Amino acid sequence: MRRSFPRLVALIVLLGCARMPAFSPHRADNVDADLAAVLARVKAAPSRPANAAAAPLIFAVSPSPDATLTAYDLAARRAVFSVKADIRSRVIVGRGAIFAREGEREFVARDVAAGKVIWRHAIEGGATFLGAASDGDGVTYVTEESGPRVAGRDVATIVGLDAASGKRRWKIGAHSRLGAPAAREGLVFVPFASQSIAVLDGRSGEELARLRNEDEAITFVLSAPEGVFYGSRGVFRLDARSIGGRRDAASYASAKLPSDPMGLVRGLYHFDGYNAAQAGYTAYDRNRLLWHAGKGAPFDGPVVLHSYRFFFGFDPASGDVKWAYSFPRHDVMASEHTGTHIVMLSSEGEIVALDARSGAEAWSGKLDGRVAGATLDVRGFSPPERITAQVDLRETLIGIVWDPDRRFEAIKLFCVGELARLTHPNVTDDLIKVVTFEKIDRKVYEKAGAALLERVSAADVPLLVRELAIRTDYVSGARARAVDLLARASGKLATTDAVEPLLAHFRDHETALLALREVVKALDAIGSKTVLGPFREFLLTYRTDPDLAQEPDVLRRVCDALLRLGIAHDRQLLRFVAEDPQTAPYLRNYAGELLRKAALHSSL
Amino acid sequence: MLAAASLLAASTARAQTTGDVGALRGDLLGADRDKAVAAASNLGALAPAPKALQALLYALELGLPPRQALATLEAIGLFKDAQAIDLLRLYAGHRRADLRRAALEALAPIADARAGAILVEALGDTEPTVRAKAARLCGERRERAAEVALLGLLARGDGAAAEPLGLVAGIETAKKLVELIGQTDDVLLAEALGALLLREDFGPDPLRVELVKTLGKLPGSDPVAILDEYVKVSAGKEKEERPSRIEAARILEGRKAAP
Numbered sequence A: 001m002r003r004s005f006p007r008l009v010a011l012i013v014l015l016g017c018a019r020m021p022a023f024s025p026h027r028a029d030n031v032d033a034d035l036a037a038v039l040a041r042v043k044a045a046p047s048r049p050a051n052a053a054a055a056p057l058i059f060a061v062s063p064s065p066d067a068t069l070t071a072y073d074l075a076a077r078r079a080v081f082s083v084k085a086d087i088r089s090r091v092i093v094g095r096g097a098i099f100a101r102e103g104e105r106e107f108v109a110r111d112v113a114a115g116k117v118i119w120r121h122a123i124e125g126g127a128t129f130l131g132a133a134s135d136g137d138g139v140t141y142v143t144e145e146s147g148p149r150v151a152g153r154d155v156a157t158i159v160g161l162d163a164a165s166g167k168r169r170w171k172i173g174a175h176s177r178l179g180a181p182a183a184r185e186g187l188v189f190v191p192f193a194s195q196s197i198a199v200l201d202g203r204s205g206e207e208l209a210r211l212r213n214e215d216e217a218i219t220f221v222l223s224a225p226e227g228v229f230y231g232s233r234g235v236f237r238l239d240a241r242s243i244g245g246r247r248d249a250a251s252y253a254s255a256k257l258p259s260d261p262m263g264l265v266r267g268l269y270h271f272d273g274y275n276a277a278q279a280g281y282t283a284y285d286r287n288r289l290l291w292h293a294g295k296g297a298p299f300d301g302p303v304v305l306h307s308y309r310f311f312f313g314f315d316p317a318s319g320d321v322k323w324a325y326s327f328p329r330h331d332v333m334a335s336e337h338t339g340t341h342i343v344m345l346s347s348e349g350e351i352v353a354l355d356a357r358s359g360a361e362a363w364s365g366k367l368d369g370r371v372a373g374a375t376l377d378v379r380g381f382s383p384p385e386r387i388t389a390q391v392d393l394r395e396t397l398i399g400i401v402w403d404p405d406r407r408f409e410a411i412k413l414f415c416v417g418e419l420a421r422l423t424h425p426n427v428t429d430d431l432i433k434v435v436t437f438e439k440i441d442r443k444v445y446e447k448a449g450a451a452l453l454e455r456v457s458a459a460d461v462p463l464l465v466r467e468l469a470i471r472t473d474y475v476s477g478a479r480a481r482a483v484d485l486l487a488r489a490s491g492k493l494a495t496t497d498a499v500e501p502l503l504a505h506f507r508d509h510e511t512a513l514l515a516l517r518e519v520v521k522a523l524d525a526i527g528s529k530t531v532l533g534p535f536r537e538f539l540l541t542y543r544t545d546p547d548l549a550q551e552p553d554v555l556r557r558v559c560d561a562l563l564r565l566g567i568a569h570d571r572q573l574l575r576f577v578a579e580d581p582q583t584a585p586y587l588r589n590y591a592g593e594l595l596r597k598a599a600l601h602s603s604l
Numbered sequence B: 001m002l003a004a005a006s007l008l009a010a011s012t013a014r015a016q017t018t019g020d021v022g023a024l025r026g027d028l029l030g031a032d033r034d035k036a037v038a039a040a041s042n043l044g045a046l047a048p049a050p051k052a053l054q055a056l057l058y059a060l061e062l063g064l065p066p067r068q069a070l071a072t073l074e075a076i077g078l079f080k081d082a083q084a085i086d087l088l089r090l091y092a093g094h095r096r097a098d099l100r101r102a103a104l105e106a107l108a109p110i111a112d113a114r115a116g117a118i119l120v121e122a123l124g125d126t127e128p129t130v131r132a133k134a135a136r137l138c139g140e141r142r143e144r145a146a147e148v149a150l151l152g153l154l155a156r157g158d159g160a161a162a163e164p165l166g167l168v169a170g171i172e173t174a175k176k177l178v179e180l181i182g183q184t185d186d187v188l189l190a191e192a193l194g195a196l197l198l199r200e201d202f203g204p205d206p207l208r209v210e211l212v213k214t215l216g217k218l219p220g221s222d223p224v225a226i227l228d229e230y231v232k233v234s235a236g237k238e239k240e241e242r243p244s245r246i247e248a249a250r251i252l253e254g255r256k257a258a259p
Helices: A005-019 A032-041 A240-244 A393-401 A409-421 A427-435 A442-455 A458-468 A483-493 A496-507 A513-526 A529-542 A546-550 A553-565 A568-579 A585-603 B002-018 B021-029 B033-045 B050-062 B066-077 B082-092 B097-107 B113-122 B128-140 B144-155 B159-168 B171-179 B186-197 B205-217 B221-233 B243-257
Strands: A057-061 A068-073 A078-084 A097-102 A106-111 A117-122 A128-134 A138-144 A156-162 A168-174 A182-184 A187-192 A196-201 A207-212 A220-224 A227-231 A235-237 A287-290 A303-307 A310-314 A321-326 A332-337 A341-346 A350-355 A361-366 A373-377
Touching: A032 A207, A032 A240, A057 A341, A097 A128, A097 A138, A138 A182, A138 A187, A156 A187, A182 A220, A187 A220, A187 A227, A287 A332, A303 A332, A303 A341, A310 A409, A321 A393, A321 A409, A341 A373, A393 A409, A393 A427, A409 A427, A409 A442, A427 A442, A427 A458, A442 A483, A458 A483, A458 A496, A483 A496, A483 A513, A496 A513, A496 A529, A513 A529, A513 A546, A513 A553, A529 A553, A529 A568, A529 B082, A553 A568, A553 A585, A568 A585, B021 B033, B021 B050, B033 B050, B033 B066, B050 B066, B050 B082, B066 B082, B066 B097, B082 B097, B082 B113, B097 B113, B097 B128, B113 B128, B113 B144, B128 B144, B128 B159, B144 B159, B144 B171, B144 B186, B159 B186, B171 B186, B171 B205, B186 B205, B186 B221, B205 B221, B205 B243, B221 B243
Parallel strands: A128 A182, A332 A373
Antiparallel strands: A057 A068, A057 A373, A068 A078, A097 A106, A106 A117, A128 A138, A138 A156, A156 A168, A182 A187, A187 A196, A196 A207, A220 A227, A227 A235, A287 A303, A303 A310, A310 A321, A332 A341, A341 A350, A350 A361
């Protein structure tokens, strides 16, 4: 029987692989048969928590010193246990046990029901702990050598333990970097050498398959009830198409992120398995994307951006923000997508569940004590229907912009951008309220102002006039705000309705010089002759004033308007200004030049 | 050349001292700033001569550098003439605080309601020195229209409003002041109540009694000094001793007896 040469080579390679140690540089990757064998073992699972009782549990770690680990049952609304524990990593949830690095060098299993220690294991391998995973039967962790690499020595180590006893099943060193693993159905998925995933047998440590991706780094592998996912800037679903090794050949998706020039929205779909800091609870837990994979569509429902106290649900196809939620006062330390809801836990132990499609609050509770970080084993948690009033996106965005917490400039800028994109007729008024808000940050003011100027239309004139009518008065505490922007908007619309209130600001010494410049420009642009009297008076009063030289455009514009709108008498006035030695030199020159040009123009 | 210069200097000196309004006006509008300031002062000294006032108003209307404008405003104030109100209103809203203060000072002696209204408006100035000037002038003028604004300033803790408020307050404002105890600064409240209590035109006496009682509740030495003075100045004012004086004396005895 004749065999073709390529088939023979493939057979030799396959036979060779079976004997090769894990992470061998000689192992073939993206082999159909290997992947098929792995996929045959990955079963679809119901969307439910990982723990054996399938109870929606939160495992919260309090701040050091005297750190405690508290388990809280959302369904029962009660703490399951609270024990002292020096937790130094994320808590990994298995079936009957939870696992975490405790202290410097111990990997500890605790009973899910009571938090009691089941076993302790001295961490092997390198000094840097990168993460762990459990499929219930076994538990696997990865460490990395710290310090400079030495040729020929292992860079990383992966250790497989029996979940019930803590006995070591296997230990494998690797000459290339390994990342935090994922596990299910007796399989361990390990990010390997930045672009690959090695799939190991959980009992033996034997490498069963290797996938390599050509056009995107693989920084995470994630096991969810809906399947196994991996990627970095986007999400690959592990399926038969993974063999393609490229985005376009695989089942790959990345959400279209909302427009965000400040770089607030980062496409972080899961923890970076190579980043040791992310093996514990860090700021990453407060700045990431929450998503849920659908069976057909790459993302089921909105993708949710979590940024400290704020959540934004957006359409992954268009990037349009659909809802926003602002957690009151405290930072949200941990969050999770349950499939239907977003569950979040604040630094003060407050727990809220939002409907993932609408952003409406559906459930709330509280665990005792402060929270430094938490693992939320809440897949499938869907609280009984108790949706509060639907959240108004406009109002929420404005509320975030007005939030007194000054740490969140980037979020506020993002909200202003989203507000400006809305088509609701009240948005112009909203933007006016933003720019006239007492404690507005400068950058937010500028962005909202730019949006206002772009958006303002003739229908908004009453809003501008209403706002311009506010004058500064110390007794009443009233303060004219955003006069410069309101003047620019009025000038853009050339509305005569704004002339009177603009003139009031023009005469008002409380109007800052920069705003005064915009007021004069606006009045000049509107072109009403009612400005002539006040302009003449102002020019004479301030022509000698050195302070006005700091913003020379003010009086220059006044001169322009008098020449353009005025009568012969105004030319005489300008001549006097140009010739009188008391006039500030810059203005004398300008008025003289203006008259010369006008004379030249009329002679032509 | 030297002779001509000497002649010009002599002529200027003569104008400055003899009241040659035309020459003084020329100096005021001239480029020599010292001479202009002196001319403004000399024109002011000619008050109430109408031509001198016209010269000052004319120069100010044409626009003067700040130093000359300040001297001109001071000179105009000496005329106490309502003709100046419109121009002083303009300067009461000038972008320079020193000129605003000078304009208010010039407005204050003018017996015209328009002048009072400008002073009251200036109580809303965000510059504290302008507000303080306006408040003092309102008090001196007994500008009743300033009551509400001064009460607002006191409530905001503006110390400059306390005494002037006492000087202009009527019965209703006095009642409001009594209610401010515990809500505003004790020292400022004592100052306002003291100014009110010591006014000859304020009454009736039952309201004075309330003021005295309120002062008696305020801590510190200021209320004691005010009550002490009240006891002295109100002695023998009427045939029968005022109940408010009796109450003040009683409180003083109690305060002095307290350890």
